[in-house]
Amino acid sequence: MSTDATLVFATSDKGGTGRSVTSCNVAYRLCLRGLDVAYVDFDFGSPTAGALFEIGGAERGVTEGQGLHSYLLGETGEPQRLIISRETDRAQLRRATPGAGRLVLLPGDVGGAEFGCDEAIVARAVALLANLLSEFAVVIVDLSAGRSAALEIALWATASTMPARRAQHWLVFHRWTREHVLAAGGLVHGPHGLIQTGALFGHDREELLASTRCVRTAVAGSDRTRTMDPAQAAWLNEQSKALRELATAEGIGAAMVLGQTPIEPMLQWREQLILDADVNARLADLATVEAYTDLARRLTDSATWDIE
Ligand SMILES: Nc1ncnc2c1ncn2[C@@H]1O[C@H](COP(=O)(O)OP(=O)(O)OP(=O)(O)O)[C@@H](O)[C@H]1O
Ligand SMILES: [Mg+2]
Structure with a gap:
């Protein structure tokens, strides 16, 4: 196992938080920095990561019993891997970027459903993750929302020394609203x-907390209030303050935040990777790409995790 490989679990309490879209964009930014990245779809109830990467035929997972559901249930020895630059329908993604790493998706099975968490499943998850960590610099696992079996499998699989606890990170995605802050704090x-x-499952509470950070998604920029009615702007500023206080009270205040993403118009219409070409064509906001780049940098910066 490569000693400096990083294992990242993407979690959220609620669905529709931006967990997958943000995670796949961060994966892409890491890959542009020359890192080999594996994106593992552990959203068992809705394995649609193929759609994010625009892989025709794998938008809802793969057929032929080769996906992660089949692997974890012991029905296949080797889960399928899709190399994004080869499989994607998006022409710009197929072009080789000098210096970029590999980006590989491990998809779920079409029609695969949520399942339980037992010793055999966890043993297969451990073998899979150890194998990926020996090959990739970063492994990002997108987990089903809420207190799911996927979350249990991930926590159980990592409770021992697989990998070194300091190289595993837990991200909790949430929208910047009252209900989402309450939900994320609870999770x-x-x-x-x-x-x-x-x-x-045997994790050390302090260490697990030290390896957990929140990502606030689709946060409305304060610049928007400039064009608003003063009463509306004042109300929004009050709400922002109340939200910051609530987040702190819930134990997910500023010190727990890895970063945030702005509202991106493209993503309000379509779940996808935001490419530099999209910014150059003025389709996407530069601030969005900057946010993903920043999240990718902080995620792999040892200073974020207080590791000497
Ligand atoms: N920064 C953003 N600005 C605007 N919309 C966004 C942003 N990030 C994500 N979205 C949109 O929010 C919706 C939910 O995002 P996504 O599917 O990534 O969430 P999720 O937490 O993975 O959901 P699920 O639980 O269904 O898997 C998508 O339509 C996505 O395009
Ligand atoms: Mg998702």
Whole structure:
């Protein structure tokens, strides 16, 4: 196993938080920096990562019993891998970028459903992740929303020394709204949440918390208030302040935040990678790409995780 490989779990309490879109864009930014990245679709109830990467025929997972569902259930020894630059329908993604790393998707099975968490499944997850970590610099695992079997499998699989605890990171994605902040706080600190469930499987609470960060998605920029009615702008500023206070009270305040993404018009219409070409064509905002680049940098910066 490569000693400096990084394992990232993407979680959220609610669905539709931007967990997958943000994670795949961060994966892409890491790959542009020359890192080999594996994107692992553990969203068992809705394995649609293929759609994000625009892989025709794999938008809802793969057929032939070669996806992650089949692998984890012991029905195939080797889950299918899709090399994005080869399989994507997006012409700009197929062009080789000098210095870029490999970006590989491990998709779920078409029609695959949620399943439970038992010792055999976890053993297969451990073998899979160890194998990927020996080959890729970063492995990003997109987990089903909520207190799911996927989250349990991930926590159980990583509770021992696989990989070194300091090289595993847990990201909790949430929208910047009252309900989402409450939900995300609950997922981190609440009953049956990340820390409590992790501790049950043998994780050290302090270490697990130290390897957890939140990502606030689609946050409205304060510049928007300039064009608003003053009453509306004042109300929004008040709400922003209240949200910051709520996040702190919920234990997911500024110190726990890895970063945030702005509202991106392209993503309001379509789940996809935002390429530099999209910014150059003025289809996407530069601030969006900057946010993903920043998240990618912080994720792999040891200073983020207080690692000497
Ligand atoms: N920064 C953004 N600005 C605007 N829309 C966004 C942004 N990020 C994500 N979205 C949109 O929000 C929706 C939900 O995002 P996504 O599918 O990534 O969430 P998710 O948490 O993975 O959801 P699920 O639980 O269904 O898997 C998508 O339509 C996506 O395009
Ligand atoms: Mg998703």
